[in-house]
Amino acid sequence: MQRRTFLRTAVLGTGTLAFTGSLWQGAALAAPAQNAPGPYGPLLAADANGIHLPAGFTSQVIARSGQAVPGTSYTWHPAPDGGACFADGDGWIYVSNSEVTPGGGASAIRFDAAGTVVAAFSILSGTRQNCAGGATPWNTWLSCEEVSRGYVYETYPFGGAAVRRPAMGRFKHEAAAADPVRKVIYLTEDETNGRFYRFVPDTWGDLSSGRLQVLRAGSATSGSFTWADVPDPDGWPTATRSQVSGSKAFNGGEGCYYADDTVWFTTKGDNRVWQVNVAAGTYELAYDDSLVTPGTPPLTGVDNVTGSTFGDLYVAEDGGTMEICLITPDDTISPFLRINGQSSSEITGPAFNPAGDRLYFSSQRGTSGSSSGGITYCVTGPFRT
Template sequence: MHRRHFLRFSALGGSTLALGSLGFWRNVYAAPATPSVGAGPYGPLADSPDAQGLRLPRGFTSRVIARSGDVVPGTDYAWHMAPDGGACFAQPDGGWIYACNSETTPDGGVSSVRFDAKGNVTGAWRILSGTHVNCAGGPTPWGTWLSCEEHPRGLVWECEPSRPGQGVARPALGAFTHEAVAVDPIGRRLYLTEDTPTGRLYRFTSAKWPSLEEGTLEAARVMGDPRTGVKVQWVPVSPQAPAAMQAAGRETTAFPGGEGCWYDGGVVYFTTKHDNRVWALTPLTGRLEVLYDAATYPSAPLRGVDNVTVSRARELFICEDGDDLQMCLLTPDRKVTPFLQVMGHAGSELAGAAFSPDGKRLYFSSQRGSDRRGVTYEVKGPFRARG
């Protein structure tokens, strides 16, 4: 490796804080952190890639689920180009579905792959068509996939993963360059990122939960330095245009290049690529914190932050767009480490990280592969469980 394998953040007064706790990592920057070299909780990456071109920790294996333009093995469905954001959905028979966006135009949309209870692929189909540049999105607690269009008039589309269909536009969630969305089932709100240099962090409050047809859209206003923890205020904005283009929206805060967004255990995690930061918002208290800032820790392995998901052990798995194509891990004991690396895919990006419902399999894609065709993978192994 050409740079250090991980960064360990200093502990706070000997206390132990877990991802997802209220006020998570409060005052994490109060004491200086000391970078050091070593392996993550799953051990070092293998020196050589496996047959699929992945460097993985010991005990983990991979397989290719689909390649863009090719029929998904075990089905008659050709996988879409430029696979991006995705999520898994449990099914009544013990199987699950992985829904995955296509970040292309003129026809982006979303495809699904169906697995049985043993992890065998049993089907694949298109669940959304006629949309453009579908980047990331997010799952809902009621089992639908919210697919986000990443263009200036982009919408959020609500899709049913288990059946082919067009999906339903949700214009109340805004018309802007959408990236990802996370649903807080406790506070009954949605949080959305915007992938532009002047992007905002939005929240949506349904007029009649859980319907997404009507409601109030707001953008975040932050006063002070979020590296020390601040409170967020929310400013109502129109869903007809990006907040930065509105008079009220000019009072709100820019989050440059908003990317992945995921809810877990009372916390909304999101990333911003232009400043290479990972953030945590606790909706119950309104507290916003920077968990990771690449500029502060130049020795750390994580660059080009993108899609994010959370494991059962409350570890953040963060995809890289570019850099050395790693998926990095941000753990509750304040380590940033590589979990895997895709070799031979220069110019690509990693996306769509999502765990199967039992937490034992991780799905993700290399969007442009080695030949401009995307590859969607499954990684299986001894993922840690919540203690």
């Protein structure tokens, strides 16, 4: 496969790509990634929280489903899933979805400059299977329903009532990623023959109206693509994924992440990370477990994805060996952490704080294997910047 190199840059701050707390700084990524030792060295023995980490990193439990978030009276939601961080003065807010039905919704935790919890609260309730989602440059959180003809809800971590956004299409939504250059939102679909979409708002910053488009391409794992309007975003009686001839099928769309003319998204059905150069109109594989050498592929059950200040991708596993794996700018892949004793769970919601020195994530079902057993963690350490 032809190797392509992309530079990633994004500036953190008001009106910029601040929505994940990540900052791409001149890093390059070609595809697909191969096995190599990780930049932080091998994983050590599990810590008191059952997490294997490289030397210099530590973990802490931030919240547990069904229990009050420490330091607050707010009860943390079940089955924590997709998440993101938002800068909030000297501190930040971490938001997290709840993947249950009925109930669903999303919650938020506010931290001060030292990373201490100062508040926790609901930002969405009464929805269904809120799985992944994505943040916007105007500091809202898009919470996505992973159900047939599900909705996207725009929520307001800094205050305000959540709003349903039907113009963004009704399908089995998974993740969203905002592109402030082209002024669009990319969307994944969790179906075995799901599609990759973008929503083009009539006015950037207002998601109440616009066009839903789907990616059209051949059947190969690399090539060029175009966008085509979906005639009926409501998806009834014909599903959105079946409306456009030539639209490309993807096997179980999951996480989605954008930076500097490139969007990455994952597909769990074939354990792949796709890399799309939206400026050039080309796509290829950043990772494929069937192409990894030497040895056993470290990443299976490919799910949520986020990025670091240095330019590394962090990809969480749904099952697999309960790892978050790291794909470096020079095309290597290795485990960054592993959770012990939670094989009936999945890792969800990875997101960096604005400074890039804390990584938040959840084990959706924890040690119990039940949605009531979710655990939300924070890992602190010398992340490279």
